Amino acid sequence: MEATLEIRKPSPPPSLARIAEKVREGVRLDEAEAVEVFRSRDLLQLGQLANLIRERLHGDRTYYNKNFHLNLTNVCEASCRFCAFARLEEGMPLAKTFTVEEAVAFVKEQLPNGPTEVHMVNGLHPGLPFEYYEEALRAVKATAPELHIKGFTAVEIHYYAGKYGMSYEEVIKRLVAAGLGSIPGGGAEIFAPRVRKKICKDKANAEEWLEIHRIAHRLGVKTNCTMLYGTVETAEERADHVLQLRALQDETGGFQAFIPLAFHNENSPLQRLPEPTGFDNLLVYAQSRIVLDNIPHLKAYWVQVGEKLAQVAQSFGVNDLDGTVVSEKIYKMAGAVTPNLLSVGDLCHLIREAGRTPVERDTVYNVVGMPL
Template identity: 55%
Template sequence: MIRSVDDVRLIDPALAPVAEKVIAGERLDGDEGLLVATTLDLLGVGRLANLVRERLHGDRTYYNINRHLNPTNVCVASCKLCAFYVPWREREEGWTYTVDQAVEIAARDVDESVSELHIVGGLHPKLLVEYYEELFRALKQRFPWVHLKALTMVELDFLAKASRLSLEDTIVRLRDAGLDSCPGGGAEIFAPGVREQICDHKTDGGRWLDIARIVHRAGIRSNCTMLYGHVETAAERVDHLLQLRQLQDETGGFQCLIPLAFHPENTELDHLPPTGGRLDLQTIAVSRLVLDNVPHLKAYWIMLGEKVAQVALEFGANDLDGTIVDERITHAAGGTAGTGMARQRLEDLITEAGRIPVLRDTLYRPIEVETIVA
């Protein structure tokens, strides 16, 4: 139990004022966030992040039974960070599913235990709002109990422009067709200089935040993300978190942050090294300490690997994501953690870490499934 700065057992004395604020439940500023992001006292930072995590959630660690669905990998954005996309000029080498095909692919892995479909894909200029309306309605008709978490802010922006609709009208139409919430992808790092290097054809950071604001005002909750471990600096990571925190103060619409470890293999940035465990764990901890108003923090096992994700449960994370199945984006970039995980394995990882597994739905409501089928 941490009651004083001495209990944190800091190695870096510069962290003492930060520890005092965290113990008192006070908000960190940007300079303090940068200190937490750059100190060599990893365990001290981890203890502080764990204190916040346990205040919010105790030992509860969430996971869900979910499936991924990527309607297309054809994309006009050509982001240097991405190994998943097939450019429009080579579209015959990729895939683009009809609505019927997409529903049948989902049906391979969806049963009554599955509570969520995570639906993202490339920016395909021929898949307009009518396609996604038809897809969402078809999925809801086939699997009425499943929550549709679909379309990043970047996809929504592109879809509205391609369909020649306002963003507000696009979101309302998709919501009425069955869109339940939005994932947090495409945020990457908000700093313009970074985006110029890794995703210069994608929605910029300010626009991403504007779209999230509109989504939240439409009554749709979303996640948010931060892609780290490429060309960004620690200061740019902290700034990214502060911008998310500012919007969350305004809308309250973010329910979870997912720090995403960059995988460079098979991308145009494959000269960069992959992230190491230290950066992974320190980023998780900084995220929990700076982003104090987003309730949940995910250790995304697909990108971190099972072992680092498990340790991250002591560094501020309270969620491991889910069973996933058919994850293709990280896998295309050389991810080695697999494309899915059994429910029992997720529970074992959580229990071995000394935490209590809680099966949840997308909105973090605990649910019960009598039979483990995933």
């Protein structure tokens, strides 16, 4: 009699099995377990757990919005070693600072596409008065009152506070009064001081970044949060970063979405470092979803990981693909080869082909519509 070959599914290691049991029961992982998750390279096991959480929170829904990017200036006196976007001073090749009139004209060009959000982040320009940003916000809001302005990272707010002699709270209140609706998560990078000293030593540190978001949440301003991965950080430092975000969310409840941001090396001082692989990208999504049990949305920014990987990420914890993203420059200047925009039809196709249901949202996750 011919023997039959029995194929058995490999069992997870004991530590991961214990973590899986807690995830299935909806029990929070402690700090040591969070570190274990970020050390693990068991992509399929972690992916299954992340997908379990994703479907527990959102079912088969994947969110997107209609948005575009406007960078008022890329002139920046910071020296972040991973950045290909910034220019140290006016007049340098590719340096650009919009006049308020140019910003308004750019916004008007986008309105026929029906956007609900403009994403507005900028360099740390040493020569602009604070009133320039207020005037730009008021002008954009007057041009398109229905447009939600998400802009001005914690790094920018920290810079304005120091440069113009204001508190963080005063900066945020003045920006909101001029038209700001919410704050993006950029500038977090990795919180570990060792890493920040190597890649972004001359801008807001972790404590300052967290404090600005704490104040914004207290003022009723929703924000996002990010993590830049793939430079010189360790798995333990990634875990520490996510745990600090989790702790602030426990305190304030003001974070809407977490966006892992993959390092792109082209045209940056760190161009000799290899970029994260597709395996790494999916792993970080899954790890983050498992540990961040209190931030509702996990976003795959398709501009930097590519449309196809973002699509696959919907099975590794991701429930948001960002939006149409017209005129993105920060990752494009770092070598991203993704399109300049995706149409709503393109986004819905990516979502449906992954077995999910596309849902159009606004910036604060109100449902705008369910495409046919």
